Amino acid sequence: MKKMLAESELARDDRFVRTKIEDRIFDPRGARIAQRDTGPAKMGVDRPAAGERSRSLMHGIFVGEIQALEGAGRTCYDFDDDAAPFQLKLDMARQCWDESRHCEISVKLGDHMGTEIGEYTESTFLFAAACNPDPVLRLCGVNRALEGLAIDVFKSMKDFGNEADDPVLEFCEDWMLADEVTHVKMGSDWLRRLTETDPDRRERALEFQRTVDAIFNLGGFRGEDDENPIQLARDFRRLAGFTEDENDSLAELARQSTEQARQMAEAATAALDASAQGS
Amino acid sequence: MSSISVTPDPFTLVPYDVAEIRSLVEDAAALVEVSPGVDIALIVDEELFAPLTGHMSDVVDGRIVLWISGANFEDNRRPLHFSAEQARLDLAVMMLRAKDRLSEDFADAPPDAQLSRGERTAWDTYAAGRARRLGLPVRQPRQLYDFRLQHGFTDVADAAFTRCWETDHLTWAAVREICKETGAVDRGKSKVPVDLLRQKK
Numbered sequence: 001m002k003k004m005l006a007e008s009e010l011a012r013d014d015r016f017v018r019t020k021i022e023d024r025i026f027d028p029r030g031a032r033i034a035q036r037d038t039g040p041a042k043m044g045v046d047r048p049a050a051g052e053r054s055r056s057l058m059h060g061i062f063v064g065e066i067q068a069l070e071g072a073g074r075t076c077y078d079f080d081d082d083a084a085p086f087q088l089k090l091d092m093a094r095q096c097w098d099e100s101r102h103c104e105i106s107v108k109l110g111d112h113m114g115t116e117i118g119e120y121t122e123s124t125f126l127f128a129a130a131c132n133p134d135p136v137l138r139l140c141g142v143n144r145a146l147e148g149l150a151i152d153v154f155k156s157m158k159d160f161g162n163e164a165d166d167p168v169l170e171f172c173e174d175w176m177l178a179d180e181v182t183h184v185k186m187g188s189d190w191l192r193r194l195t196e197t198d199p200d201r202r203e204r205a206l207e208f209q210r211t212v213d214a215i216f217n218l219g220g221f222r223g224e225d226d227e228n229p230i231q232l233a234r235d236f237r238r239l240a241g242f243t244e245d246e247n248d249s250l251a252e253l254a255r256q257s258t259e260q261a262r263q264m265a266e267a268a269t270a271a272l273d274a275s276a277q278g279s
Numbered sequence: 280m281s282s283i284s285v286t287p288d289p290f291t292l293v294p295y296d297v298a299e300i301r302s303l304v305e306d307a308a309a310l311v312e313v314s315p316g317v318d319i320a321l322i323v324d325e326e327l328f329a330p331l332t333g334h335m336s337d338v339v340d341g342r343i344v345l346w347i348s349g350a351n352f353e354d355n356r357r358p359l360h361f362s363a364e365q366a367r368l369d370l371a372v373m374m375l376r377a378k379d380r381l382s383e384d385f386a387d388a389p390p391d392a393q394l395s396r397g398e399r400t401a402w403d404t405y406a407a408g409r410a411r412r413l414g415l416p417v418r419q420p421r422q423l424y425d426f427r428l429q430h431g432f433t434d435v436a437d438a439a440f441t442r443c444w445e446t447d448h449l450t451w452a453a454v455r456e457i458c459k460e461t462g463a464v465d466r467g468k469s470k471v472p473v474d475l476l477r478q479k480k
Contacts (some may be wrong), residue, residue, distance in 0.1 A: 017356040027358065028292050029349075032326040035477060046396060046469035048476045051425040052330040056355075114421025120329075120355050166432045215311075257399045 003078045004133060007124045010070060012040065016119030021125050021218070029230075031271075040226035043160040054160060055115040057229070061153060062106035062123040068150070069099035071130025071142045084135040087196075091186045098179045106174050107129055112168055129212045136194050140205040143187020145212035147252075150180040151240060153220055155233035177236060184240035213250055220258035228258065233247075292325045293349055296338070300352075302347075303363065309368035315433050318342045323341075324347040324477070326396045330356070333476045334369060335391035336376040341420055343377040347476055368415050375406040384450040392474035397463025399473065401443050401454045402428040408444035419444065430461035447451045 002009075002065065024030070025183060047053065072095040106115065126149075129141035145274075154177040161169030168171075195202035201246050216222060222230040234247050283304050288297045300423040306320055313319075320342060325331075327348040334347040351369045355363035379402070391399070393466065404426050423440055424432070430436040430457040439457045457462040 019358065023358055027328060029326050029328050032292070033328065036326070037475065038327075039475050040373040044471075045428045046471050048471065048473075049330055049332045049348075051421075051428055052332045055424075057422075099428070110419065112424065114418055115426045118356070121358070164428050164432070168432070213280055278338070 001077070002004055004131070005070075005074060007120045007127050007131065010067075010124060010127060012122070013167075017102055017121045018117065019123050021122035021123055024237050025219075026123060039182070040224055041220075042226045042228040042231065043156055043163075043229065044111060045164045051113070051231075052156075055110075056120055057115050057118040057153075058106065058109055058113055061073060061157070062070075064126050064146075064150070064153075065099055065102040065106050066131070067127040068142070068146060070127055071138075071146070072099060074130060075135065075138060075142070079135045085194075088190050090140075091190070094160065095183055095186065098183070102179065105149060105176060109169060109172055123253070124198060125215065129215075132208065134201075135161050135204075136191060136201060136205045139187050139190050139194075140213045143183055144191070145209045147180050147183040148213070148237060148240070149188065149216045149222065149230075150243065151184065151236045152230050152233045154180060155236055156162040156230045159231070163223075181236055181240040184242070186239075188241040210249075210253070214257065215259035217254045219261040221278075222255040228254070231253065245248045281313075281315060281317050281319060283308075284321065286320070286322045287325060289386070290323070290325050293353070293359055293361070295323070295325065296353060299361070299363070302368050303370055307367065307374045308313045308372055311374045311378055311409075311420070313343070313374060314381070319345065319348065319377075319379065323347055323349055323477075325351065327476060329353050329355055330402055330472065334373050335474065335477065336373045336379060336380065337390050338380040343381075344376075345373050345377065347373065348476055366417070368410065368417060371410045371413065371415050372377070372403065372406045372417075375409055376402060379406070384448075386451070388451040388454075392472070392477070395458065395463070395466075396429045396473060396475060397458040397461070397466065398454055399465075400426050401439070401457045402449075404440060404443035405446065405449045405454070410445065412447075412469045429466075430458075430463045445461075 010140060043054060043057070044050065072092045074260060075092045076089045076096070110116065126146055128148050132138040132141055154173045158170055158173035158177060161167075161173055191202065195205065221231060222227055222228055224232050231249055232247070237247055238244070283301050285297045285301050285304070300321070300323070308319060312429060322345065324346070327350045329350045332348050332350045334345070334351055337344045347369065352361055352366045354360040354365070380388065388394070395400070402474070404422055407417045407422045411419070422444070426440045426443070427436055430439060439461050443457065
């Protein structure tokens with residue numbers, strides 16, 4: 001079996017349609033929308049299109065779980081025991097079990113919310129974090145950045161379920177959230193163990209994590225304000241072993257991403273206006 | 280013969296075809312049996328993309344005035360592409376509600392921008408159930424989830440949903456009664472206006 005599988009080689013049936021992150025970034029409507037008040041992006045039952053927003057996010061979570069399963073699974077297989085100890089692979093195998101269960105729960109939640117598999121597009125940028133050839137860097141990308149994002153996403157969805165008095169959504173998200181905390185802890189433990197005598201490698205791994213985190217913050221997707229759909233879950237991140245400094249640094253990174261997105265939107269709007277005046 | 284207008288004409292941000300949309304509006308009006316002679320104006324906000332969906336149906340001086348987010352016409356699987364199937368469905372639901380407004384049963388209903396979310400969802404459910412019986416592929420679980428978000432995840436709300444979904448005759452007074460029954464009427468007023476997506480700077 002092939003080792004080091006590229007994003008483009010992920011197996012999907014014909015229900016799934018893949019999209020690139022650039023498709024949304026270069027969508028000509030983006031600049032216009034950025035200038036409008038479409039309400040708080042944070043999930044809420046009184047937000048415009050609350051049902052559609054939650055369905056779309058739920059589908060995103062579902063495909064994210066598939067990719068997390070694929071990422072953990074690849075780590076079990078891609079490295080020999082010298083590069084990645086057998087105990088680490090056992091942890092990843094356990095994570096695969098969790099992610100498989102999350103996939104099934106997400107499908108059931110999709111049914112509950114009235115959506116279908118493949119109704120929305122899939123972006124595979126989460127799996128991209130699981131393609132690093134160094135197991136320590138990959139572990140940081142998957143178990144600390146990606147699974148850290150999962151903590152934020154599940155907490156946001158759990159809060160939405162709580163606000164809507166939807167016990168099914170709230171409990172399901174809560175259970176999955178508990179697993180994600182464990183996954184991050186596993187990542188942090190292995191990072192420490194594998195880089196105990198190699199501080200340079202540890203720094204490279206943490207730098208890779210920061211890069212992946214920056215991608216996950218893209219366009220203000222995650223943050224601590226109402227304009228961020230996904231809220232940074234500081235308490236659960238603390239439980240998962242992230243330090244307060246790490247949380248502060250991620251929050252700052254998120255603020256920078258939101259600001260960058262705003263500046264890009266303003267620049268794009270100015271370009272559109274200039275082009276309209278010229279035509 | 281009624282006149283049908285579609286705005287914008289042409290679309291500049293999305294490759295939607297005005298003639299195709301006009302034809303779908305005509306089909307929807309015929310399907311739900313809007314009286315001939317009633318003029319119809321459809322405004323599509325082409326700046327809005329998925330998942331920023333929403334639509335409104337009002338009657339102004341005897342004329343049907345429809346507003347819809349461009350996201351409602353967008354193919355979820357192919358961003359920027361028009362989905363005729365999705366448009367057909369949403370236009371039928373909008374047209375059914377507009378037809379309700381032309382009847383005595385909904386004569387007292389305020390404009391869509393003044394409806395509460397509970398009232399709106401109950402009315403939408405009534406329209407979606409009828410659209411399904413007209414042969415359109417409406418998904419009941421989707422409508423149920425939207426209804427529950429505004430009326431609660433309770434047996435009382437589910438029973439109210441079934442009544443809205445299955446009936447072929449509901450009045451504005453009945454919609455208000457349903458909101459009292461489920462407690463939707465007691466929900467605090469939101470700071471987010473229901474027509475926020477329709478408001479442009």
